[in-house]
Amino acid sequence: MKDARKIKNLLYEQVARIGKVFSSPKRLELIELLCQGEKTVETLARETAISVKLTSSHLRELRMAHLVETERQGKNIYYRLADKSVADLWVQIHTLAEERLIELQLALQKIATQPDDLVANDRDSLMKAARKGEIVVLDVRPAEEYLNAHLPFARSIPLEELRLRLAELPKDRSIVAYCRGPYCLLAADAVALLKQEGYTAIHLRDGVAEWAVARA
Amino acid sequence: MKDARKIKNLLYEQVARIGKVFSSPKRLELIELLCQGEKTVETLARETAISVKLTSSHLRELRMAHLVETERQGKNIYYRLADKSVADLWVQIHTLAEERLIELQLALQKIATQPDDLVANDRDSLMKAARKGEIVVLDVRPAEEYLNAHLPFARSIPLEELRLRLAELPKDRSIVAYCRGPYCLLAADAVALLKQEGYTAIHLRDGVAEWAVARA
DNA sequence: TGCATATACCAATTATTGATGGATTGATAG
DNA sequence: CTATCAATCCATCAATAATTGGTATATGCA
Numbered sequence: 001m002k003d004a005r006k007i008k009n010l011l012y013e014q015v016a017r018i019g020k021v022f023s024s025p026k027r028l029e030l031i032e033l034l035c036q037g038e039k040t041v042e043t044l045a046r047e048t049a050i051s052v053k054l055t056s057s058h059l060r061e062l063r064m065a066h067l068v069e070t071e072r073q074g075k076n077i078y079y080r081l082a083d084k085s086v087a088d089l090w091v092q093i094h095t096l097a098e099e100r101l102i103e104l105q106l107a108l109q110k111i112a113t114q115p116d117d118l119v120a121n122d123r124d125s126l127m128k129a130a131r132k133g134e135i136v137v138l139d140v141r142p143a144e145e146y147l148n149a150h151l152p153f154a155r156s157i158p159l160e161e162l163r164l165r166l167a168e169l170p171k172d173r174s175i176v177a178y179c180r181g182p183y184c185l186l187a188a189d190a191v192a193l194l195k196q197e198g199y200t201a202i203h204l205r206d207g208v209a210e211w212a213v214a215r216a
Numbered sequence: 217m218k219d220a221r222k223i224k225n226l227l228y229e230q231v232a233r234i235g236k237v238f239s240s241p242k243r244l245e246l247i248e249l250l251c252q253g254e255k256t257v258e259t260l261a262r263e264t265a266i267s268v269k270l271t272s273s274h275l276r277e278l279r280m281a282h283l284v285e286t287e288r289q290g291k292n293i294y295y296r297l298a299d300k301s302v303a304d305l306w307v308q309i310h311t312l313a314e315e316r317l318i319e320l321q322l323a324l325q326k327i328a329t330q331p332d333d334l335v336a337n338d339r340d341s342l343m344k345a346a347r348k349g350e351i352v353v354l355d356v357r358p359a360e361e362y363l364n365a366h367l368p369f370a371r372s373i374p375l376e377e378l379r380l381r382l383a384e385l386p387k388d389r390s391i392v393a394y395c396r397g398p399y400c401l402l403a404a405d406a407v408a409l410l411k412q413e414g415y416t417a418i419h420l421r422d423g424v425a426e427w428a429v430a431r432a
Numbered sequence: 433t434g435c436a437t438a439t440a441c442c443a444a445t446t447a448t449t450g451a452t453g454g455a456t457t458g459a460t461a462g
Numbered sequence: 463c464t465a466t467c468a469a470t471c472c473a474t475c476a477a478t479a480a481t482t483g484g485t486a487t488a489t490g491c492a
Contacts, residue, residue: 012241014320019238025228100282104230
């Protein structure tokens, strides 16, 4: 039955194609960005600080594993995740990594806003408060990403514009800021700025992908 | 802010450590086996037909990613998954692979028992029938794996013993056979044998890990 | 104590992947 | 129909991973 082994190996090899995609830090960063919505190669390259050529070749691997789709719009080529389940897998993997790798936990603590961030079990009470208007949920990602998808009741002020638009935010209620997920620094920066300006600000680690998985 | 990039890369690198584990077919096979319960290096090597040394070195990588734990019992060292969520991730990854990779779908069809296997949405009705005793759910994995965990209402007859113990099975009810999951050939073989002997037999692709994820 | 067994560790070899520079394709604007 | 911009393809080199053989360590047993 050597035939059986050959067929089995074939199956595992196929699955490993998917695993391989998630085995490179650069590709993970690209996937996280693609979880925020479709983007051009150039945009992805700029936001990850990876050269366009290298970005392109990593995207090629995502494409060959059928995890992303492309669409040409004029001069640009837009990449998007082929399915929501790709985002789900990214969330699952980084969540497992956070559970199992002490090094990652330590590194995350460093970027945590001083006291402590909002964590998983607060999600229900957070939504309740947001619904009642007791807190402001603030999306500090670029506007297009907010338009593509955002947390319920969230308001959009991109980090870049935050300093100029501070007046839009109330000082008598807590501001809960979020961005692309736990590895994105936008929300942490926003919280730092808000606190400095006398606001009550809290960092929510979830991005829309994490939120969606938690809701499921 | 070059510092920010450095810290971000560190985070993605950590997550990539987990991804890397799932990027090798051999390691995937080992993980699938470990989903069935704890096993010694030798057992894992034998059941995967991988040399002991190579098995040991792959297991070392699993250990360094904190995805497995070891325990010495006399001469042997037993490996087990460090957490249920590792099994969940394996299920998620191979499920995504099956959704996205046509090559994998085709390869799976080849090992499918002729008409078609039981699929996802049958799970509820399957359990109902099993509860009422209208069908027999048959676990054809080695006995230890059954003892470690098995589907509700399942009965154990390891494939090796099946031919000798046919008399224990009824001919007037359907036998639903399952094994370690969709890449394991035990259940397919069992179904072939049962059909040949005049039984009504159906192949259930789920293993305990897949079942557990579907229940969640 | 010494030997056998199970497994880990180390070194060397080959295969695969990641990264970079140069040339190429496809589309738009003039 | 040429220039330009976005993105890919290709060739190359460096880095990393997989595999194998040899050796070391720990346990149990005589």
